[in-house]
Amino acid sequence: MKKTTEGLGADVCIDAVGADANGSVMQNILGRGLKMVGGATPALHWAINSVKKGGIVSIVGVYGPIESLVPIGNVVNKGLTVRANQASVKRLLPRLIKHVQNGTLDPKALITHRIPLEYVSDGYRIFSAKLDGCIKPVLLPPSATS
Amino acid sequence: MLAMNYRGPQRVRIDHKPMPEIVHPQDAIVRVTRSCICGSDLHLYNGSVPDTRVGMTFGHEITGVVEQLGPEVQNLKVGDHVLVPFNIACGKCVFCQQGLFGNCHESNPQATAVGGIFGYSHTAGGYDGGQAEYVRVPYADVGPTVIPAGMDPDDAVMLTDVVPTGYQAAGIQPGDTVVVFGAGPWASWRHGAPGSSGQGELSSLISWIIVSNSPATTAPAKPTTSKRSATPCCS
Numbered sequence: 185m186k187k188t189t190e191g192l193g194a195d196v197c198i199d200a201v202g203a204d205a206n207g208s209v210m211q212n213i214l215g216r217g218l219k220m221v222g223g224a225t226p227a228l229h230w231a232i233n234s235v236k237k238g239g240i241v242s243i244v245g246v247y248g249p250i251e252s253l254v255p256i257g258n259v260v261n262k263g264l265t266v267r268a269n270q271a272s273v274k275r276l277l278p279r280l281i282k283h284v285q286n287g288t289l290d291p292k293a294l295i296t297h298r299i300p301l302e303y304v305s306d307g308y309r310i311f312s313a314k315l316d317g318c319i320k321p322v323l324l325p326p327s328a329t330s
Numbered sequence: 331m332l333a334m335n336y337r338g339p340q341r342v343r344i345d346h347k348p349m350p351e352i353v354h355p356q357d358a359i360v361r362v363t364r365s366c367i368c369g370s371d372l373h374l375y376n377g378s379v380p381d382t383r384v385g386m387t388f389g390h391e392i393t394g395v396v397e398q399l400g401p402e403v404q405n406l407k408v409g410d411h412v413l414v415p416f417n418i419a420c421g422k423c424v425f426c427q428q429g430l431f432g433n434c435h436e437s438n439p440q441a442t443a444v445g446g447i448f449g450y451s452h453t454a455g456g457y458d459g460g461q462a463e464y465v466r467v468p469y470a471d472v473g474p475t476v477i478p479a480g481m482d483p484d485d486a487v488m489l490t491d492v493v494p495t496g497y498q499a500a501g502i503q504p505g506d507t508v509v510v511f512g513a514g515p516w517a518s519w520r521h522g523a524p525g526s527s528g529q530g531e532l533s534s535l536i537s538w539i540i541v542s543n544s545p546a547t548t549a550p551a552k553p554t555t556s557k558r559s560a561t562p563c564c565s
Contacts, residue, residue, distance in 0.1 A: 185509060188537055194509040196502050201512030202370075227511040230541070234509060244495055245512060246370045270432030270444060271494040273415030277475055280493060284485050285478065291488030301365070304334045304461060305342050312340070312372050321367045322487065323389070325332065325463045328363040 185234055193236035201227035202245020225254055232258050243268035297321040333387045333462030339377030347387065350458065350466035355402035358470035360394035360414065364487040365460040368416075374451060381452040389461030390416035390448040391490040393483050396474075403470045412474040413486040414467055415494075418446030418457060421472035437468065507537040 185194060231241045232255050241264050259266060283289040296319045299307040304323060311318045335345035350359055371388050373379050392414040396406050406412065419426050420436035425445070437446030438455040446468070449459015459465065467474055477486045502508055 185507075185539055188539065189507050194539070195506035196508045198508065198510045199512065200496075200510050230511055231509070246373060269430070269498065270417065270447070271491065271498045272419075272429055272431040272433075273417055273490060273494045274419065274431045274473060274475070275429040276494040276497055277415070277489060280489050280497060281478060281481070284481060284489070289493070290485075291493050292482055292484035294488055294492065295484060301332055301334070301461065301463070302344050304344050304367075307367055308342050308372070308375050309340075311367050312375055320492070322484070323334075323365045323367065323461055325362050325365070327361060327463055 189236065193234050193239065195236060196240045196242060197231035197235040198242045198244055199227045199231045200244045202243070202247050229255055232262075232264065235262070235264060237262045238264070240265045240267060242266075294320045295322050299323055301325040331463040333458075334389065336374065336382065336386045336388060337384055340375060342375060342388075347462065350464055352398060352400045353466070354468060355400040356469050356471060357400040358396055358403055358406060358467045358474065359398040360392070360412065360460075360465050360467050360474070361397045362389075362392055362394040362460050362463055362465055363411070364391075364393040364483050365389045365462075366391035366487060366490075366492070367461070368491060370450075374449075379451045379453060383452060383456070386449065386451070386456075387458040387460075387462050388449040389459030389465070390450055391487055391492065392448065392460030392465060393477065393487045393490070394460070394465065396470075397464065399470065405471045406474060406476070410474075411477045411483070413477055413490050414448070414460065414465075415473045415475070416447055416450075416491040417473065418448060418455060418468055419472050420469050426472070431473075507539065509539045509541060511541045 189195075225247075227245060228241075228243065231243075235241055239262070241259075243266065258264075280289065284291060296317060297307070297310070299321050301323045307321050307323060310316055311321050331347060331349050332344055333347040334342055335347065336342050352359060366389075368391055371390075374382050374388055394412065394414065396408050396410045396412060399406060399408060415431070417431045417434065418437040419431040419434040421431075423435040425433040425435050432445055433443075434445035438444060441453065441455075444454055446455030446457055448457050448465070449461065450457075457466075457468070477483065
């Protein structure tokens with residue numbers, strides 16, 4: 185990363201992991217003890233620490249309302265812009281629909297698994313364990329397939 | 331109707347639940363045609379979201395056909411095939427008026443941070459979600475959007491959360507080096523997609539670096555029209 189950026193760090197770092205991240209053993213043990221499991225935030229740490237000074241950190245990964253241990257001092261000292269929100273879908277739809285219609289975006293290419301609704305428990309199990317390359321499963325109710 | 335039913339951490343099952351009903355004049359009842367499992371549903375599944383109650387139906391990435399409308403709904407008609415954004419938003423409060431539909435003050439009045447979200451615990455309002463045959467959609471004039479003619483429902487359902495969530499994120503300029511931590515669906519797609527300015531050529535001017543420790547997600551399942559391939563590292 186440093187090689188690509190002449191040692192300065194990236195312009196934009198995106199945390200697309202959120203609370204899913206595995207912390208270090210110490211963080212996990214400490215986190216459970218303090219009821220701060222979501223406090224293990226390696227992806228956000230890396231994002232803050234590897235973005236260049238004055239850069240942008242964008243948080244896409246989902247964090248719950250659980251306390252987090254974030255290196256806030258580096259955010260201040262590097263003068264970062266932090267962007268985050270739950271996407272306001274309705275506001276973005278007109279542009280996204282246009283991108284799909286003119287072929288710029290191909291969102292359905294994300295779908296890796298099509299699962300009948302009746303097999304929802306298998307769907308969760310496979311997706312949660314990341315079995316079979318499962319990245320984006322779609323459930324189909326019987327009334328939709330008939 | 332058939333519906334997913336949460337029974338506790340790592341325990342979900344398919345079940346018969348009562349049909350949803352119109353309980354407010356601005357409600358719609360939608361017959362589900364597509365419903366994704368989102369990566370964030372796995373937080374619920376694994377029991378890490380506070381106030382996730384047994385009996386809840388998850389699912390916030392939904393498309394479906396309007397079956398029934400409350401008397402105050404004006405923008406939809408029965409039979410419309412709609413995509414339903416994951417945010418439940420009133421459209422009228424001070425936050426919705428600013429376009430902050432994810433922070434609606436009415437749909438989740440007990441919370442100080444997030445607005446209402448379909449099937450996402452009582453922390454996000456306690457609304458049942460769309461991993462079912464039918465779902466109740468509140469404020470039906472605000473969120474649901476008729477799927478444009480010719481659009482594949484598979485594309486439409488991706489516009490309810492995963493694509494807009496990635497799209498809103500970045501603030502990327504041509505020539506930037508962008509590091510994505512976590513190669514989920516969004517990152518696999520992102521490096522072949524236009525940047526946040528909406529310019530299709532932008533992606534080719536950006537160096538993407540994808541960082542992930544999950545072998546299942548280091549490579550995109552179906553590479554799209556990327557001109558520059560991602561560089562997996564730390565795998």
